[in-house]
Amino acid sequence: MYNATDGHGAGLQRGGNAMPGKQKGQVVNRPHGNNKVxxxxxxxxxxxxxxxPGIALTLMFAYIPMSGLVIIFKDYNFKDGIFGSPxxxxxxxxxxxxxxxxxxxxxKNTIILNLFYTVFGTVAAVGLAIMFNEIRHKKFLKVSQSLSIMPYFISWVVAGGILRALLNYDGGAINNLLVSIGFERLDFYNDPKYWRVILTLCNIWKSAGYNGIIYFSTIAGFDTSLYESAQVDGANLWQRIRYxxxxxxxxxxxxxxxxSIGKIMSGDLTMMMSITNLSPMLLDTTDIIDTYVYRSVIGVGDFVMGSAVGLYQSIFGFILVLFSNWLVGRFDKDYQLF
Known part of the structure; x- marks a missing residue:
């Protein structure tokens, strides 16, 4: 006998046994939101x-200090404190x-230089990682990785000294080479047109090895059977890399x-001071937000002004991250950050 339901909502099972059903006006208990939590x-x-612990540290060092942003909109003085200043x-x-x-x-210079660093730096790091992946001699691989990451641990002050030895008008290695092959000397430190390229090369030299090892670690986790199958099918090295x-x-x-887009409005003040020495002759292409703020407030000593510009950089960078994330989602939602 099949189940049936009478007019009062009582279900009948096989054998005529009654099964209680939902009665008219009966309240069904469902878990509330608080109970679910x-x-x-x-x-x-x-x-x-x-x-x-991670949540507590994030709140302590990332969110609670945001209450200090109120200082940006005040004429701060130590006597009245942050919340008492006008x-x-x-x-x-x-x-x-x-x-x-x-x-x-x-x-403009900050955005352009950071775009150069990001685009060309990524190309260099990925190329380095692929090169590491193709090295089969283990000792040579270790030596190559060590040499590539070494510049990452060299300070910008030392890097600036090395660059000056290369680019000096009198006695610089590059100018001596140019003269030896019949060209005129180039006055790098008085001509701003060279410096976007120079700064990009310096950034790649210092960071490509570190980023390359990150990409190499990712490649090391790939399924090797994919490469073996492609090789059996006749794919050459370039085809295996490409596909x-x-x-x-x-x-x-x-x-x-x-x-990296989130940091596109931030610059490396130490790098600029060490490499360019904040030369007035080079400001057309090397003056970034950080150096501009430094030159503007160094005589005044008002750190609140620097905090105000820091907020401007953060908001602009946050907007760019949102836009970039949305743009990526237009092509493939799986690659979005959030």
Whole structure:
């Protein structure tokens, strides 16, 4: 006998046994939102305990200090403290935008240089990682990795001294080479047109080895059977790189690219001071936001102005990350950060 339901909602099972059903006006108890949250914490409490130190440190060092951003909109003095100092609105931003042409030049140079660093640096790092992957001699691989990462641990001050020995007008190695083959000397330190290329090469020299090892670690995790199958099918080295290595590296490249976009409005003040010595002759192509702020406030000693520009850099960078993440999602949502 099949199940049936009478007019009062009582179900009948095989054999005529009555099965209670939902009666008219009966309230069905469903778990509330709070109960679901409590159940979640009871179920995963061990994982939350593991995550607790990280959450606490993030709150302590990343979010709680944000309350200090109020200092940007105040005429801060030590006597009254952060919350007792008078409000001045956007006055602390005025020094940066007062000379709009200089502010625009610094912003433009910062974006252009960081784009150069990101694009060409990524190409160099990926190329280095692929080269490491093709080295079969283990000792030679270790030596190559050590030599490539060594510049990462050299300070910009030392790098600036090395560069000056290469580029000096009198006695520089490059100028001596140019003269020896019949060309005129180049006055690198008085001509700004060379410096976007020079700074990009310096950045690649210092960071490509470190980033290359990150990409190499990713490649080392790829399934080697893919390469073996491709080789059996007659694929040459370039085809294996083009159709296996690079597509599999794409998620890592995109994630690191999106993360670097967040820093596109920030510059390396130490690098600029060591490499260019903040030479007035080179400002057209080397004056970034950090050097502009440094030159503007060094005589005043007002660190609040520097904090104001830091907020400007952070907001601009955050907007660029959101836009880049959205743009990536238009092509493939699997590669989005969030």
């Amino acid at each position: 409590a159940e979640h914490f009871r179920k995963y409490y061990q994982l939350w305990l593991l995550a607790l 409000w001045v609105g956007l006055k602390n931003f005025e020094f940066f935008f007062a000379n709009f042409s200089n502010a625009w030049r610094a912003t 296996i290595t690079i597509p599999l590296l794409k998620p890592t490249i995109i994630i690191l690219f999106l993360l």
